[in-house]
Each structure stands twice: as C-alpha cells, then as structure tokens.
Amino acid sequence: MRKGDNKSKNIKIGVTSCEHRVIIPLYVPVEEGYYKQSFDIFKMCLSSVRKTSVSKIKVSVVSNGSSANINSKLLDFQNDGLIDELIIERENIGKINSVLKVLRSTEERFITITDADVLFLNNWEKEVMSIFKEFPDAAAVSPLPVFRTQNHYTSSILFDYFFSNKLKFSKVKNPDALTLFAKSIGWSYLDDKWKDCIMTIESKNGTKAVVGCNHCVVTYKREIFNGIPSNNSKYKLGGDSEGLYLDIPAQYFGGYRLATYDNFAYHLGNTIETWMLKDFNNLINEEKKDHFTQSLFLKKSIVRHFFKNIIFKKIISRKAIRKIYYRKKGLKQSKLIDFF
Numbered sequence: 343m344r345k346g347d348n349k350s351k352n353i354k355i356g357v358t359s360c361e362h363r364v365i366i367p368l369y370v371p372v373e374e375g376y377y378k379q380s381f382d383i384f385k386m387c388l389s390s391v392r393k394t395s396v397s398k399i400k401v402s403v404v405s406n407g408s409s410a411n412i413n414s415k416l417l418d419f420q421n422d423g424l425i426d427e428l429i430i431e432r433e434n435i436g437k438i439n440s441v442l443k444v445l446r447s448t449e450e451r452f453i454t455i456t457d458a459d460v461l462f463l464n465n466w467e468k469e470v471m472s473i474f475k476e477f478p479d480a481a482a483v484s485p486l487p488v489f490r491t492q493n494h495y496t497s498s499i500l501f502d503y504f505f506s507n508k509l510k511f512s513k514v515k516n517p518d519a520l521t522l523f524a525k526s527i528g529w530s531y532l533d534d535k536w537k538d539c540i541m542t543i544e545s546k547n548g549t550k551a552v553v554g555c556n557h558c559v560v561t562y563k564r565e566i567f568n569g570i571p572s573n574n575s576k577y578k579l580g581g582d583s584e585g586l587y588l589d590i591p592a593q594y595f596g597g598y599r600l601a602t603y604d605n606f607a608y609h610l611g612n613t614i615e616t617w618m619l620k621d622f623n624n625l626i627n628e629e630k631k632d633h634f635t636q637s638l639f640l641k642k643s644i645v646r647h648f649f650k651n652i653i654f655k656k657i658i659s660r661k662a663i664r665k666i667y668y669r670k671k672g673l674k675q676s677k678l679i680d681f682f
Contacts, residue, residue: 362399362467362561363450364391367440368416368458369406379614381412383459386610386622388424390462397467398630399454402427402444407434438575438583445567451637453567455588456559459526459610460486461618464626466606470561471637473600476545478638481597482562482588484555485606487515488523489532490681491554491599492541495589497655498596499553500667503543511672512542512550512603519605526611535680541671542603552601557584558609560599565640566591593651595640 366387370380391401403425405413413430420428429443441455452474466485473483479498503509514520517537524532541553570591575583592599610618658664665678673681 360398360400361451362395362397362454363402363444363448363452364395364399364454364456365402365404365441365444365448366456366458367404367406367437368408368412369434369437370408370412371434372409373411376612378612380459380612381415382614383610383612386614386618387456387458387460387462388419390622390625391456392424393625393627394462394464395467396628396631398632399467400426400450402429402448404429404431404440404443406431406437406440436575436583438587442570442574442587445570449564451564452561453564454559454561457609459612460559461608461610461622462559463606463608463621464628466602469602469604469606472549473551473602474561474563474637476547476549477543477551477598477600479596479598479640480551480563480600480637481566481592481595481640482555482560482599483551484558484560484601486523486556486559486609487520487540487552487601487603487605488556489520489536489540491552491556491601492681494554495585495593495599496554497651497658498593499543499598499600500658501650501654504667508544509553509671510542510544511539511668514538514540515550515603516605519608523609526609528611535677539673539677541681543598543600550603552603553599555599555601556609557588559607560588562588562592563597563637563640566595566597569594569642594642594644594647596643596646596650597640 368384370377373381388401403416405416416425416428419425427444431440445453470483470485474480499509514537520537521532542550543553544550570587575587589599608621658667668678668681669675
C-alpha cells in the first residue's frame with residue numbers, strides 16, 4: 343500500500359548543466375597478469391582529465407565486466423566526486439556498447455570518448471576546442487595526433503581542400519610523442535619514415551590541425567550521433583564497431599576528423615613507466631570555467647555525403663590519382679609508398 347505523496351512528483355529536473363562530458367569504458371576483470379596495473383593506469387587517466395580540463399566537465403565511467411573489487415573502488419571514486427555517472431555491467435558487453443550506454447542519453451554539446459589508459463596533459467581541452475573554433479566543419483578532434491591517419495574517413499577534407507594550399511604535408515611537431523604512441527600499442531620502435539611528415543590543414547588564422555584522428559581519445563560534436571544505428575554492436579572490440587558508430591556518422595554531416603598539431607595526451611598501454619609518473623606528477627590543476635567554445639552546429643546532408651564520401655572517395659582512392667594528389671600537397675616521391 344502506498345502512503346503519503348511522492349515529493350518528486352511534478353518537480354522539474356534541475357541537474358547541474360555543463361557542455362562537455364567525458365566517457366570512459368573500463369574493463370579490468372582481474373588485477374593480475376595483463377591487467378595487473380590497469381586500475382592504477384585508469385586512476386592516472388581519471389585524475390589527469392579532472393586536473394587538466396578547463397571547463398566543468400562531467401565524467402561517466404562504464405565498468406564493463408570488471409571485478410567486484412574494481413567496482414567497489416569505483417563506487418568510492420563516485421562518492422568522492424571524481425565520477426559523475428557510474429554504470430556497472432556484470433558481463434563484458436564490449437567497448438562500443440559500454441559507450442552507447444551513456445551516449446544515447448547524454449545532452450552535452452561536446453563528448454570525449456577515451457580509453458581508460460590515456461594520460462591527459464595540460465591544455466588538451468583548450469587546444470581541442472581551439473581546433474573546433476578554427477575549423478567550423480570539425481566533427482571529431484583528438485588531442486593525440488598519430489601517424490598515417492590521412493586516409494581514414496577524410497574524404498570531406500580532401501575534397502574541400504582539393505585546390506587549396508592550406509592542406510599539405512608538414513613537418514611533424516612532436517616526433518617523440520609519435521614514437522611513444524607506437525610503443526604503447528606494442529611496437530618496439532617507430533621507423534623515421536613515419537614520423538618526419540604528416541598531413542595537415544591550416545585555418546585562416548594560421549592554426550594547424552592534423553588530418554584524421556585515432557580512436558583512443560577523441561572529442562566529438564554531439565549532433566553527429568543523432569544518426570547512429572539503433573542496435574548495439576556485435577563486437578566486444580574491433581570489427582566494424584568503431585567505424586560504424588564513431589567514424590561514419592561524421593561523414594553524413596560533412597564533418598572533419600582532425601587532431602591537434604602538437605601532442606596533448608599519451609596512450610599508456612598496460613604498463614606504468616617512470617616517464618609516465620613524472621609527467622603525471624607535473625600536471626597542473628587548472629581553474630574551471632563555465633563558458634565554452636562556440637562552434638558551428640553541423641547539419642546532415644545525404645546528397646553531400648553521397649557526393650563526397652562515396653563518389654569522390656572512389657576517385658581519390660585510386661592509387662594513381664592519390665599519388666598525384668599527395669605529390670601536389672608536398673609529399674616527396676620517395677615517401678609515397680609509406681602513405682597508402
């Protein structure tokens with residue numbers, strides 16, 4: 343039997359608003375072997391994003407089949423105010439499906455989706471928002487530039503800058519950071535031929551951005567997710583999951599996938615090294631502000647998508663044509679084979 347009145351009835355929702363949400367899927371099933379240091383790395387990730395953000399972000403963490411001990415620690419973090427939203431799944435539902443748990447209901451203007459092993463550096467948010475401001479067609483921006491991203495879902499950029507000298511191959515700003523990224527994904531080193539030049543575009547004000555971006559940490563405009571598939575991904579990791587839910591949606595809006603020219607985050611992997619602790623300890627706690635960067639709201643266009651990302655993509659994907667295009671954009675003949 344119900345007695346009394348529900349005090350929440352007819353009361354409007356009054357949650358604290360913000361313009362930027364960070365989503366972190368976390369999978370730590372055990373704290374040994376491959377995952378021995380995973381939670382300590384996640385703590386660095388969470389703490390670094392809190393320290394270095396310049397806006398009043400909200401953080402959502404999705405525990406994707408992690409152990410009961412890990413979930414208990416996450417609840418403590420939420421009680422301490424480090425996590426705004428905590429979702430705990432007993433089974434491993436996959437990285438993308440974990441993200442979708444939050445993505446389908448969040449309303450923030452910008453959404454950063456990051457792996458749990460990313461170290462955010464000071465100025466990352468400021469620099470990412472600067473790219474959104476300088477390039478109104480930007481749909482996805484990463485603070486972590488990586489090598490050879492110019493071929494991945496970038497047809498809109500290659501089309502729009504076809505005759506412009508603002509798109510060209512430039513000297514890599516931070517080659518050491520590219521090497522660290524390569525090591526974080528299991529490479530012992532990065533060959534010099536992949537870290538001496540990179541494709542960039544330049545704004546009217548002289549701001550450079552790298553063409554293309556990775557998947558490990560990217561900030562998106564909210565509107566591009568309005569057209570994502572209604573069903574969940576069938577893959578735990580990989581397959582077509584990231585392309586289908588994170589890359590292709592931007593194409594329907596003519597959106598650019600970009601990265602900052604310099605490096606403002608590190609992908610750590612599953613092992614803590616001395617340099618990581620040093621960089622983490624040197625982070626400065628930024629003052630948080632309410633206002634945020636104003637950026638063009640992208641509009642969906644099936645016709646534009648068909649012309650740029652299907653017709654033009656087929657043309658520019660032909661090796662002979664792409665070689666000519668890349669040569670016109672400043673790539674040396676000797677390096678062509680390395681950029682396909």
